Structure formats: C-alpha cells, structure tokens
Amino acid sequence: MDYTLLHTLVWLLPAVAFTTQELVRLSVSPGIVAECGKPVTLNCDASSPGEELSIKHMEWLQNGKSVCSMDTAIPNHTHSPSDFYCEYKQGQLSLILKRVKPQEKGNYTCKLHSNQGALSKKTTVELQECCGIAEGVRTTDRLTCTFKHVYPDGDVHWFHGSHNLSDGSVEQHTSKQVEEGGWLTIRSDLERKSSHGPYNCSLMSTTSGRHIASTLVPNPKSPGRVRSQQPSHKARNGVGSLGPIWTLLCFSVLLVATLN
Ligand SMILES: *[C@@H]1O[C@H](CO)[C@@H](O)[C@H](O)[C@H]1NC(C)=O
Ligand SMILES: *[C@@H]1O[C@H](CO)[C@@H](O)[C@H](O)[C@H]1NC(C)=O
Ligand SMILES: *[C@@H]1O[C@H](CO)[C@@H](O)[C@H](O)[C@H]1NC(C)=O
Numbered sequence: 001m002d003y004t005l006l007h008t009l010v011w012l013l014p015a016v017a018f019t020t021q022e023l024v025r026l027s028v029s030p031g032i033v034a035e036c037g038k039p040v041t042l043n044c045d046a047s048s049p050g051e052e053l054s055i056k057h058m059e060w061l062q063n064g065k066s067v068c069s070m071d072t073a074i075p076n077h078t079h080s081p082s083d084f085y086c087e088y089k090q091g092q093l094s095l096i097l098k099r100v101k102p103q104e105k106g107n108y109t110c111k112l113h114s115n116q117g118a119l120s121k122k123t124t125v126e127l128q129e130c131c132g133i134a135e136g137v138r139t140t141d142r143l144t145c146t147f148k149h150v151y152p153d154g155d156v157h158w159f160h161g162s163h164n165l166s167d168g169s170v171e172q173h174t175s176k177q178v179e180e181g182g183w184l185t186i187r188s189d190l191e192r193k194s195s196h197g198p199y200n201c202s203l204m205s206t207t208s209g210r211h212i213a214s215t216l217v218p219n220p221k222s223p224g225r226v227r228s229q230q231p232s233h234k235a236r237n238g239v240g241s242l243g244p245i246w247t248l249l250c251f252s253v254l255l256v257a258t259l260n
C-alpha cells in the first residue's frame, strides 16, 4: 500500500465514523448498583439533531440475549405478569425490572436501527450485598441459623457471647442452596455444647468480607423445656418487625372498647 493511500484512509476513517455519530445519538442510563428487590429502570434514548429520525428497531439485550424490543413493549405494565416489562414512546425504550434479583445482573445493551444508521450502547446492573431474612433456631441437640434471599455468597461465623467459635473448636456444618432468581439460602448448624449464654451467628460476604447480616439464637424460656423446630427469633434485614405486635395491640384495645 502506498503512502498516500494509507494517509487518505487514516484521515477518512475517523471522518466517516464521526459523521454517523453526528446523525443519530443513543444514550443509556448509567451503570447502577441496585438495592436487592427494588425496581430498576434502564432507559435508552435515540435522538437526532438534524433530519427526521425514523426508528426501525430498538431492543434491550441482557448478556447478549434479547430481553425486549419496541415491538414487544407494552403500554400498561399493570397487566404484565412477568418480573420485567418494557415501555416504548418516541424514541425511548425503557426496560423496567420490577424487583431486581441476582439473575438480572450483568451487561445490558441497547441496539438501534434507524434510517440514519445502526448503533448500540452498553450499561451494567450490579446488586448491593443483602440478606432478606435471618433466623436462629435452638433445638435439643443443635443450633441452626438460616439466611434467606442472600446475595452474593457468604460465610457463617458463630459466636458464643463475644467468643468467636469459627476457630474449629466446635463442629459446624454449613449448606448452601441456589433458589429461584439466583438467591442463595445459607444454613449453618452448630453442635450444642453449653446450654447457656447467647449464641450469635454472622454472615460475611465472601467477595467483600463485609458483614451482611447476623441473628441471635434465643435461649429457651426455661432450661428444662426446649421447643424444637420452632423458629423463635426472626429478623428482616437485621431490623425486627413490630408491625404485627402493634396490629395485635390495637385490635385488643378495640375489642376491649367494643365489649365495654
Ligand atoms: C393505562 O393505565 C393508566 C393508569 O395508570 C390509565 O389511565 C390508562 O387508561 C391505561 N391505558 C390502557 C390502554 O389500558
Ligand atoms: C460484562 O462485560 C464485562 C466487560 O466487557 C465482562 O468482563 C463481564 O464478564 C460481562 N458480564 C457478564 C455477566 O457477561
Ligand atoms: C454477636 O456477634 C458480634 C460479631 O459479629 C459480636 O461482636 C457480638 O458481641 C455478638 N453479640 C452477642 C449478644 O452475642
């Protein structure tokens, strides 16, 4: 190849790329680290500063697989039974993930075909670390902690009071299960040695090493009578729910008032 031809090509190529970019623009929502179970909206906007833009096709793909397109977009999401839906209006295709789950994380690409050329843009969805439910149960021969709706993977550490039992002195067995949506259920059993004092288990993320959740395994009410297989301590996101107690209290007050 002679020098002038190469020289011309070097100058011509970026110019061609530049002109197509000038004609039609595509912008997508920035990458997001979403809270587990919360809705996520990914927008894709096509626009053209110059001539009339005629959109032939717009589509969202997750990790290379088609999720939805402007043809499958629905006007009223309230009727959609699935976990996501798409809306399309005037050059904007929005993908709405109703309750974001581990399976939905990854790379999302928006593709456009128009009278002014084809384009695609990428964005990402990541999930924050989370645990939906943590509960501790005490039975006659063992203590069990169960963490449900967990993301990502985690390790369970047991404590007796403030003493860390994860040094191998007490036998513990941990099992993990992948549930629908990519959530993990992590269960850990501890052989019971001493019957007294509060036991505690803590879930640490294997990726960040951060503490995701913890739960106290309650003491039995009287030492002689241990109720088995009865979840007696529950926590959601580490915060106890007072809702049902208040409802019960209000109901009782109402009942007493009515009876009087
Ligand atoms: C869509 O839902 C809105 C309320 O959110 C309602 O006003 C509208 O009539 C609905 N449209 C259709 C086509 O069902
Ligand atoms: C997303 O893209 C990045 C970089 O292109 C790649 O490293 C990663 O594996 C992709 N993730 C998925 C879930 O495909
Ligand atoms: C629970 O575990 C934490 C460590 O994660 C520890 O610092 C704390 O003392 C424990 N609490 C009780 C009541 O055992």
Ligand SMILES: *[C@@H]1O[C@H](CO)[C@@H](O)[C@H](O)[C@H]1NC(C)=O
Pocket (backbone or CB within 6 Å): 157, 164, 165, 166, 167
């Ligand atoms: C408990 O011990 C384990 C294993 O030695 C360690 O990885 C973990 O960080 C300890 N946890 C705390 C809160 O000290």
